[in-house]
Amino acid sequence: MENYTINTKCVQAGYRPGNGEPRQIPIVQSTTFKYDTSEDMGKLFDLEASGYFYTRLQNPTNDYVAAKIAALEGGTAAMLTSSGQAANFFALFNICECGSHIVASSSIYGGTFNLIAVTMAKMGIEVTFVSPTASEEELNAAFKDNTRAVFGETIANPALTVLDIEKFAKAAHSHGVPLIVDNTFPTPVNCRPIEWGADIVTHSTTKYMDGHGAAVGGVIVDSGKFDWMAHADKFPGLCTPDDSYHGITYAEKFGKEGAFITKATAQLMRDFGSIQSPQNAFILNLGLESLHVRMPRHVENGQAVAEFLEKHPKVVKVNYSGLKSDPYYELGQKYLPNGGCGVVSFELKGGRDAAQKFMKGLRLAAIETHVADARTCCLNPATSTHRQMSDEQLAQAGIPAGLVRMSCGLEDKKDLIADIENALNQI
Numbered sequence: 469m470e471n472y473t474i475n476t477k478c479v480q481a482g483y484r485p486g487n488g489e490p491r492q493i494p495i496v497q498s499t500t501f502k503y504d505t506s507e508d509m510g511k512l513f514d515l516e517a518s519g520y521f522y523t524r525l526q527n528p529t530n531d532y533v534a535a536k537i538a539a540l541e542g543g544t545a546a547m548l549t550s551s552g553q554a555a556n557f558f559a560l561f562n563i564c565e566c567g568s569h570i571v572a573s574s575s576i577y578g579g580t581f582n583l584i585a586v587t588m589a590k591m592g593i594e595v596t597f598v599s600p601t602a603s604e605e606e607l608n609a610a611f612k613d614n615t616r617a618v619f620g621e622t623i624a625n626p627a628l629t630v631l632d633i634e635k636f637a638k639a640a641h642s643h644g645v646p647l648i649v650d651n652t653f654p655t656p657v658n659c660r661p662i663e664w665g666a667d668i669v670t671h672s673t674t675k676y677m678d679g680h681g682a683a684v685g686g687v688i689v690d691s692g693k694f695d696w697m698a699h700a701d702k703f704p705g706l707c708t709p710d711d712s713y714h715g716i717t718y719a720e721k722f723g724k725e726g727a728f729i730t731k732a733t734a735q736l737m738r739d740f741g742s743i744q745s746p747q748n749a750f751i752l753n754l755g756l757e758s759l760h761v762r763m764p765r766h767v768e769n770g771q772a773v774a775e776f777l778e779k780h781p782k783v784v785k786v787n788y789s790g791l792k793s794d795p796y797y798e799l800g801q802k803y804l805p806n807g808g809c810g811v812v813s814f815e816l817k818g819g820r821d822a823a824q825k826f827m828k829g830l831r832l833a834a835i836e837t838h839v840a841d842a843r844t845c846c847l848n849p850a851t852s853t854h855r856q857m858s859d860e861q862l863a864q865a866g867i868p869a870g871l872v873r874m875s876c877g878l879e880d881k882k883d884l885i886a887d888i889e890n891a892l893n894q895i
């Protein structure tokens with residue numbers, strides 16, 4: 469598969485049926501797997517042989533789909549998780565422990581912000597948030613002796629900032645730690661962070677990868693490039709023997725290419741059990757088969773809607789890195805030459821009243837706590853996800869009361885713009 473383009477990999481990577489085997493990936497709807505001897509099974513428990521014994525850790529359906537996503541991102545290994553939240557938690561917790569420190573972009577998904585700032589803080593893991601536009605100097609100043617990872621989102625949900633991946637990777641590597649990038653919004657069709665220096669890539673597959681609003685899920689992809697043993701003092705979990713597997717040292721036994729995902733499976737899936745169901749993995753794969761066809765259409769619609777809104781007198785401001793007026797246009801041109809995604813956010817004159825009237829007036833676009841779906845949907849953070857905040861607090865957080873986040877689906881852009889125009893007339 470390696471020599472094919474990403475378009476072909478979306479359709480066929482990860483699963484190559486043999487003679488007479490099913491054309492579509494089989495859903496292995498089984499919790500467990502049968503063995504002839506306990507010696508055979510013992511080898512699996514010791515990580516001496518690869519194979520399946522219990523679906524809380526691994527399942528063949530999941531592995532076909534994970535292998536496809538690894539191929540799309542240009543990684544060496546991947547694992548599916550039950551949600552995007554689980555993916556980001558596992559990616560960080562696989563190398564952080566009580567007493568560790570994380571450097572993270574402040575412009576990230578609210579759920580991930582809370583995971584790092586509140587829940588992981590309770591585990592004794594500290595964080596320093598940095599602006600996505602931080603200078604090299606500011607970035608370097610955020611590191612401490614106990615820093616173990618740097619985290620950011622290629623295109624942040626919902627701020628739509630674009631991460632300078634090369635700059636963040638350089639800072640991470642000069643401090644001997646990996647860069648983890650959540651690549652949910654662009655998907656590997658529009659950006660492959662590993663090509664720009666990221667070491668680990670995560671996704672909420674719930675979004676464009678599934679793309680039909682059908683199955684919650686996540687994935688972690690390892691680039692296989694980070695040299696854990698060269699920084700063994702920082703990563704004892706990967707570089708010293710694991711007593712629960714007869715003293716295996718992951719980075720020695722599985723190398724740079726396999727250590728990270730093997731440890732996440734053997735320890736984190738074993739203990740936290742956040743695996744994706746094989747049924748959901750099958751649905752995810754149906755989405756992946758058309759990802760390369762859908763993403764250009766999401767971008768086309770997002771760009772058209774952003775350009776229309778920018779010219780409208782009732783709109784104060786539009787955030788979309790495909791617009792020349794956007795502060796992230798230059799970074800977008802570098803990292804997202806084919807466009808980013810279909811999510812656009814804009815501020816209406818007249819605050820939350822105007823936003824509520826506008827959203828009531830929409831016929832095609834639905835009000836949903838979701839993005840990156842075939843059907844266009846939108847949300848006013850001030851009256852939904854951020855409704856506990858006052859206007860002042862909202863302004864401080866950079867979320868004006870009149871802000872609407874619109875995720876442009878796969879409908880015809882003419883119909884979408886007509887729907888938006890009609891709703892704007894109702895304000």
Ligand SMILES: *Cc1c(COP(=O)(O)O)cnc(C)c1O
Nearest residue numbers: 551552553577625652672674685
């Ligand atoms: C939605 C989202 C998540 C969380 O994913 P779930 O599948 O909802 O758990 C994480 N990161 C980003 C960028 C997201 O958009």
